């Protein structure tokens with residue numbers, strides 16, 4: 066890939082703000098900026114400035130002053146992209162931002178593609194692929210946990226772990242490949258015991274990383290929690306209470322919620338996605354029954370199911386609640402289930418105590434008066450216990466990495482078998498190379514334009 070052109074983009078959020086930052090990167094960045102820059106101090110050329118310096122002046126085009134600006138100079142290779150980079154901090158008017166970008170385009174820059182600054186940083190060896198991907202995760206992180214995992218990955222925790230294994234394995238691969246050159250002499254350059262230990266270590270690390278994806282997924286995407294139960298038990302009221310806003314329509318008409326409603330909140334640093342569903346009952350209403358169908362789909366996708374019933378419902382019997390709970394557990398054995406009796410404001414303490422003997426896991430709340438909500442959220446925190454996230458823990462959050470790790474494990478397992486069965490070096494070498502290939506996919510040592518295109522297309526413009 067040739068990186069000869071100079072790219073430009075707005076680095077800050079599009080819209081009006083106090084200050085906006087426009088970034089230029091590429092061989093002509095400094096010259097292009099200098100052509101539009103008139104320093105406050107006389108005769109100061111940006112071309113002659115040191116890297117990491119800041120300059121006050123006017124952005125001028127054809128003797129028209131567009132704005133007073135601050136310009137930062139970064140000289141290659143000492144910049145985020147590794148190229149010459151200019152940042153122009155202007156006033157945050159939409160007009161000014163657009164004018165400056167238009168003028169820079171006229172002066173020979175080209176509009177950057179999504180993620181192109183980070184792509185260049187990757188191409189110039191400023192960060193590896195998994196670190197570049199973490200930049201996108203960091204920008205979209207919305208909870209303490211997702212922030213921490215992205216930060217750890219961006220700082221290279223994951224890459225270092227993979228890189229270390231890769232280097233050790235390459236070492237053995239070359240020894241084993243050397244044996245091929247001496248095939249007739251039946252020599253072993255690679256100590257088989259040592260090699261077996263390394264393979265075992267790689268298997269262990271890969272398994273741990275693969276297992277961490279379950280947690281990683283939860284951290285990145287939030288934990289889906291479906292709120293289910295019969296019509297009118299107060300599911301939508303509970304959703305509103307959890308979100309602390311009137312998100313869903315509440316009414317005393319059974320069958321109010323037809324389509325599922327979802328929203329996210331952070332509890333103790335972890336994101337939860339609550340899903341309010343249509344109440345489950347027999348119905349002839351076509352729209353309602355589609356909603357109920359959707360409820361079952363949502364239960365399938367959820368990690369936690371909150372089963373809600375109405376404590377005030379005189380017709381309910383402990384027996385029927387227990388039957389329904391048993392049926393949910395039977396249908397969805399892997400889901401974590403929280404049993405909630407709602408409308409606790411309508412029954413006496415004595416009645417409630419009696420009920421709790423029958424259903425020991427019962428949590429009673431009043432969604433309408435927002436009582437007991439914290440007991441519920443505490444229960445969720447206990448359930449999903451993603452453990453105290455350790456700063457140094459590597460957690461895989463990216464399905465591309467997960468995929469590559471699974472394939473690497475599969476290959477290294479073959480190497481393991483080959484050692485056990487005393488398979489010839491040439492065959493073993495093939496499996497080792499395959500393992501190395503999948504390691505390389507993660508860090509970006511092995512790559513292709515399609516892969517890069519896919520990854521960076523998901524970035525925002527200006528990153």
Ligand SMILES: Nc1nc2c(c(=O)[nH]1)N(C=O)[C@@H](CNc1ccc(C(=O)N[C@@H](CCC(=O)O)C(=O)O)cc1)CN2
Pocket residue numbers: 086117139142143144145152
């Ligand atoms: N204004 C601004 N803020 C920003 C960025 C940026 O590009 N511009 N970043 C972009 O995402 C992040 C910071 N990342 C950066 C990473 C490296 C370098 C850099 O200049 N590195 C040089 C020299 C370091 C030094 O000597 O101090 C280098 O790597 O050689 C700059 C920003 C977040 N904040």
Ligand SMILES: Nc1nc2c(ncn2[C@@H]2O[C@H](COP(=O)(O)OP(=O)(O)OP(=O)(O)O)[C@@H](O)[C@H]2O)c(=O)[nH]1
Pocket residue numbers: 295296297298299300301302303314315316317318319320321322323342343344345407408409410411430431432433434
């Ligand atoms: N007394 C009392 N009433 C409640 C409580 N929670 C909800 N309600 C009432 O119960 C009725 C039904 O509430 P919704 O939240 O619409 O119930 P739902 O389960 O979403 O109902 P559908 O969407 O129709 O399945 C409304 O009139 C609410 O005001 C509560 O804690 N106490």
Ligand SMILES: [K+]
Pocket residue numbers: 296297315316317318319320321322
């Ligand atoms: K209702």
Ligand SMILES: [Mg+2]
Pocket residue numbers: 300301302313314315321322341342344
């Ligand atoms: Mg509802």
